[in-house]
Amino acid sequence: MQKLIDGYARFRSNVFPKQSGLFEKLAKGQQPQALFICCSDSRVVPEVVMQCEPGTLFPCRSVGNLVPPPTETASGVAATIEYAIRVLRIPDVVICGHSDCGAMKGILESEKIESLPAVRSYLEHAGPSSKWLTRLLKDATSLSFEQKLKLLTEANVIAQLQNLRNHPAVDDALKNNTVQVHGWVYDIGTGGILQFDAEQGCFRPLLPEEKTVVVTSSDRGRKIA
Numbered sequence: 001m002q003k004l005i006d007g008y009a010r011f012r013s014n015v016f017p018k019q020s021g022l023f024e025k026l027a028k029g030q031q032p033q034a035l036f037i038c039c040s041d042s043r044v045v046p047e048v049v050m051q052c053e054p055g056t057l058f059p060c061r062s063v064g065n066l067v068p069p070p071t072e073t074a075s076g077v078a079a080t081i082e083y084a085i086r087v088l089r090i091p092d093v094v095i096c097g098h099s100d101c102g103a104m105k106g107i108l109e110s111e112k113i114e115s116l117p118a119v120r121s122y123l124e125h126a127g128p129s130s131k132w133l134t135r136l137l138k139d140a141t142s143l144s145f146e147q148k149l150k151l152l153t154e155a156n157v158i159a160q161l162q163n164l165r166n167h168p169a170v171d172d173a174l175k176n177n178t179v180q181v182h183g184w185v186y187d188i189g190t191g192g193i194l195q196f197d198a199e200q201g202c203f204r205p206l207l208p209e210e211k212t213v214v215v216t217s218s219d220r221g222r223k224i225a
């Protein structure tokens, strides 16, 4: 805890005074550019990766970057989505999965989360396609665990995009062309982001000059064309 308090002391003495104009403006309201739905994982810090000032992203942390269906009205994720779209009128929503995700590993190795009823229950929102894929992957002996994890992580982002579109606020905004939804996967080890290309049905690098990065323990960092 002391490390955190020391950090706060540095923020008060060094950072805040230098950015006092920004904080003065933010004290009066917010106009975020994107609702960013990502996992609770401590290694995924969108403000750092996107190099954003406070007030730019409207973050929504959810284990496994899951978006419970709109029928689950008590969900904090649903409330965040509704407020972001209907009140703040945020024009873009990103669902961002990530490499080495504990939630995705829990789906692949369900025996390891038997003693975690809350996690197990929440992961049900990963949806039928994840269950189907997980069953399929368990029989795919030619794939490494890392390859299976990557496939499941990408499939989960696609499934959550569908859940997101089903929320009434998002559905209305999509019909009015006032919102765009994006599916990303962030690789912790390389810093690379892949985005889902719905037309092509595949994930492509977010930046055009980036090459596809193979995310396996043996090939980590190796690039292919």
Ligand SMILES: [Zn+2]
Pocket (backbone or CB within 6 Å): 039, 040, 041, 063, 064, 065, 098, 100, 101, 102, 103, 104
């Ligand atoms: Zn995660």
